Amino acid sequence: MTEEDQAEMLKKIEVKDVGELFEQIPEQLRLKQPLNLPAPLSEMELMAMMEKLAKEGEIAASKTSFLGGGINRHYVPATISSLISREEFLTAYTPYQPEASQGTLQALYEFQTYIAMLSGMDAANASLYDGATATAEAVLMAKRINKKGNTVYVSSALHPHYREVLRTYLRDVDIPIVELAFDPKTGKTIILPMMNDALAVVVGYPNYFGVIEDLKDAREVATKIGALLISVTTEALALALLKPPGEFGVDIFVGEGQSFGLPPSFGGPLLGLIATKEAYVRNLPGRIIGRGQDKNGKDAFVIVIATREQHIKREKATSNICTNEALCATIAGMYLTAYGKTGLAKLAQQNAVKAFRLRKKLAKIPGVSIPFSGNTFNEFVIRTEKRYGHNVLHYLTERDIFGGIALSKHYSNNPNDILVSVTEMNTDEDAEKLVHALTEIMK
Amino acid sequence: MIHNDTEKLIFEQGRAGRVGVDVEGVCLIELDHALPEELRRGPLDGFPEVTEPEMVRHYTRLSQRNVGIDDTFYPLGSCTMKYNPRMNEAVANMKGFTQLHPAMPVKDTQDAFRLLWELEEMLKEICGMDAFTLNPVAGAHGEVTGLKIIRAAIRARGEKRDKVLIPTSAHGTNPASAMLAGFTPVNIEVNPDGSVNFEALEKALDENVAAMMITNPSTLGLFETNIKKIADMLHAKGAFLYCDGANLNALVGIARPGDMGFDVIQTNMHKTFSTPHGGGGPGAGPVGVKKELVPFLPYPQIEKFFSTPGIFIPMTDEHSIGRIHSYYGNFLVLLRAYVYLRTMGARGLREVAEAAVLNANYLRVSLRDIGYRIPFDRPCMHECLIMHDGLPKEIKTLDIAKRLMDKGFHPPTMDFPLHGCFLIEPTETETKETLDAFIKAMYEILIESEVSPELLHDAPHITPVKRVDDVAANRPKNLNLRWNSNKAV
Structure with a gap:
């Protein structure tokens, strides 16, 4: 703002200086000295500094990686970063004014359709924060639907972060959580019909x-x-290959959609997915986009059933969600469009086959076994007999390989187990490298 | 924005056999070994088959049916639609940040932790708080996190308090967040100017009150001058004072919520700290707390060990409320905010608040002078509240809002917090010329409302779709939440 601008505006307002406008703040509450913040940098200086700080990450990212565990490594087509940086998507607000937001609204409606089709459910919302909070929202939603039960039975083989977030969310609203054990042979949850007062499984x-x-x-x-x-699906690409949850009659599907075009990003932003049956649509949390018409009968998109939402229902809302992950949902729509009907299916198949091949090879290494017999998609657990998983991972890191995630942190009974994730990003050479290194380490 | 076109749904485009991204197929026999057929789904029926250019055109055309802050003035009150510097985007797109996997060994991602830690330090200084968590990913997510922290602290004291006082002028997320944190929200009537009514407060304030949530400046754009007294009253009763930081843009570098007696604040990176809204997210809602509440922050908390350059380790405190999101929250959003703060410095931030408040007051006086009623005609903070009750009765708030679109502006927040109002937040990044153009548009609308009200009733005229009938779209028989292949033409 130039001094002339300021002077003209002050004159219009009829105050002598900007300070006068702040006189409504009691004097003793106004800062007497400047904030103690780092001195400002020019764009050039800051860019140089940030490039330097990004170096460590570039080195880490250049290593051979089999890390997954809910943050999945997938190739992002160049079209996506190009399209999503269009300011009309990037710098728009929540689409409260539909006539000025048809782009965001249609993109989100298409996203909802994609998620409904992938999950085999009737309808999806326009996104939640991430898979973990989506799981918590799903349980709260179940509570609105199922008035009889109160206890939620959660598989102990569900992602540990998801269970932790669920615990945080449920702690203050009196929904007890009971964890269901998993079968140490198959790796599958043991679900027996002996649960009392059950709200949801x-x-x-x-x-x-x-x-x-x-x-x-x-x-x-x-x-x-x-x-x-x-x-709960933490690797959304699995939905392109596995029977959709809807086919089994699942009531609420939730997931993490990060696989669809979002880089690992040190764990965020992510993309929470939720979808349900038609009968439960009005119990969904978050925003939902509908297809309607303008006053001339032309197709138009608009936020619908907002009467569930906090800005109308306040404490009676189905959730407190306002800002969600709309841009991430738009990215997911772009990603699914780019791969399309055959591309996405083939991509999922490739993931499954690559993982299967590596799993077979690793199982042949002396001292390495596959503890769980259950079928897998693109992630599986290996057991390094007589060696702690985290030690093995440490040795692999020394060979520039991120070999996976040790289960020991969350499963103390599985100190020798490592979760290995294989995606289309892993070349045959990557696989060979891991097999070779692990063979050496296990000697 | 282009107008009068339609864009078919992507599911209605393309043709069988077209390919966007080509993927190498697998041997089906091997696939059967990898995953037995009975576990596999059928084809992805309904998915489009389009070429890359078709896909690019579709999304380009969709983008042209949208309006962002780069297109025009976007003065949504309490939303702080300021310019989103492109440098932030450039940094957030650096491979060394986007490709970081959070499960990498901690020693390999020290600089990412360092950036987060430094951001926490800056936020502490700006807000006058003792510690911050960066994990919440939205304002409302920050609210529920802050309230859970308060709940945990009360539990640790061995007390049971279940009420949270919320002024009736508060944003809807406040009561919804209170419910989510297990509290009972209690509405507190406010004075006509949006300030806290002491009589109502005194009546409601008992031993069962855990906290009061206050937005300061309020959603009416005015500073709560008695804030210190309110804080003292709550503290005397053992309750906490929560600050909804949605309107922090008015205060940066001028005054600090921590100094006003607030115990908790949630900040919005996608408002005050210039990260883009993305059509509704992703955002980030870091929460700051005073010393007493530090042990209860969600985990992981990034701790610094040793001095320069330091070692950064994500930690868990035994009293923590727990995890509230996977890993460390919305890292790439936080990174943008970090870059913003490093370009601003202390003086730059102060100038942000000064310019934001000056702009808002310029609009207040100018709009008053052309004939809009200003319910509280005294200096406002970063946003001004105007009423359109001087216009003919049949003119609705919505008519004016939609007519503004015809004039090339995104409408302000409307009918909140008062019926028949506009809450206008210009932000510091708008020039006087833009404000003058907006004032002119508001003046034209005033005239039009007298001489040709149909222009308002029929607005908008130049958008891709005309006024959307959301009542019809919400009727159960019309509710359409997805495209359905069975109904495909």
């Missing part, structure tokens, strides 16, 4: 070990005990 699909749970069994048990069934 929550299982991973695939679970944290990469194992594909039997949703058919889970559905039968849940029905028997009068509970809703919630399935």
Whole structure:
């Protein structure tokens, strides 16, 4: 702002200086000295500094990686970064004014359609924060639907972060959590119809070990005990290959959509997915976009059933969500469009086959075994006999390989187990490198 | 923005056999071994088959049916639609940040932790708080995190308090967040100017009150001058004072919520700290707390060990409320905010608040002078509240809002917090010329409302779709939340 601008505006307002406008703040509350912040840098200086700070990450990112565990490594087509940087998407606000927001609205409506089709559910919302908070929202949603039960039964093979977030969310609203054990042979959750006061049953699909749970069994048990069934997919690409949760009669599907075009980004932003049956649509949290018409009868998109939302219902809202992950949902729509019907299916197949090949090779290394017999998609657990998983990973890191995630942090009974993730990003050479290094380490 | 076109849904475009990104196929026999057929789904029916150029055109055309802050003045009150510096985007797109996996060994991602830690330090200084968590990913997420922290502190004291006082002028997320944190929200009537009514406060303030949530400056754009007294009253009763930091843009470098007696604040990186809104997110809602509440912050908390250059380790405190999001929150959003703060410095931030407040007051006086009613005609903070009740009765808030679109502006926040109002937040990044153009548009609308009100009733005229019938779209028989392949033409 130039001095002339300021002078003209002050004159209009009829105050002598800007300080006068701040006189409504009691004097003793106004800062007497400048904030103690680092001195400002020019764009050139700052860019140089940030490039330097990004170096460490570039080195880490250049290493061979088999890290997954809910943050998945997938190739992002160049079209996406180009399109998503269009300011009209990037710098728009929440689409409260539909006539000026048809782009965002249509992109989100298409995203909802994609998620509904992938999950086999009737309808999805326009995104939640991430898979972990989406799981918590799903349980709160189940509580609105199922008035009878109060206890939520959660698979202990569900992603540990998801269970932790669920605990945080439920702690203050009096919904007890009971964890269901997993079968140490198959890696699948043991679901027996002996659960009392059941509100919902929550299982991973695939679970944290990469194992594909039997949703058919889970559905039968849940029905028997009068509970809703919630399935959680942390690797959304699996949905392009596995039977959709909707086919098993899942009541609420939740997931993490980061696989669809979002880089790992040190864990955020992510993309929470939620979808449900038609009967429960009005219990969904968050924003939902609908297709309607303008006054001339022309197709138009608009936020619908907002009467569930906090800005109208306040404390009676289905959730407190306002800002969600709209841009990430738009990216996911672009990603799914770019790959399309055949591309996405082939991509998922490639992931499964690559993981299967590596799993077979690793199992042949003396001292390495596959502890869980259950079928997997692109993640699986290996057991390094007589060696701690975290030690093995440390040795692999010394060979410039991020070999996976040690289960020991969250599963103390599995100190020798490592979660390995294989995607289309992993070349045959990567796989060979890991096999070779692990063979050496296990000698 | 282009107008009068339509863009078919992507599912209605393309043709069987077209390919965007080509992927190498696998051997089906091997696939059967990898994953038995009975576990696999059928084809992705309904998914489009389009070429890359078709896909690019689709999304380009969609973008042309949207309006962003780069297009025009976007003065949504309490939303702080300021310019989003492109440098932030350049940094957030650096491979060394986007490709970081959070499960990498801690020693390999020290600089990422350092950036987060330094951002925490800067936020502490700006807000006058003792510690920050960066994990919440939105303002409302920050609210529920802050309230859970308060709840944990009360539990640790061995007390049971279940009420949270919320002024009736508060944003809807406040009561919804209170519910989510297990509290019972209690509405507190406010004075006509949006300030806290002491009589109502005194009546409601008992031993069961855990906290009061206050937006300061309020959603009416005015500073709560008695804030210190309110804080003292709450503290005397053992309750906490929560600051909804949605309107922090008015205060940066001028005054600090921590000095006013607030115990908790959530900040919005996508408002005050210039990160883009993205059509509704992703955002970031870091939460700052005073000393007493530090042990209860969600984990992981990044701790610095040793001095220069330091070692950064994500830690868990036994009293923590727990995890509230996977890993460390929205890192790339936080990174943008970090870059913003490093370009601003202390003086730059002060100038932000000064210019934001000056701009808002210029609008207040100018709009008053052309004939809009200003319910509280005294200096406002970063946003001004105007009423359109001087216009003919049949003119609705919505008519004016939509007519503004015809004049090339995004409408301000409307009918909140008062019925028949506009809450206008210009931010510091607008020039006087833009404000003058907006004032002129508001004047034209005033005239039009008398001489040709149909121009307002029929607005907008130049948008890709005309006024959307959201009532019809919400009727159960019309509710359409997805495209359906069965109904495809």
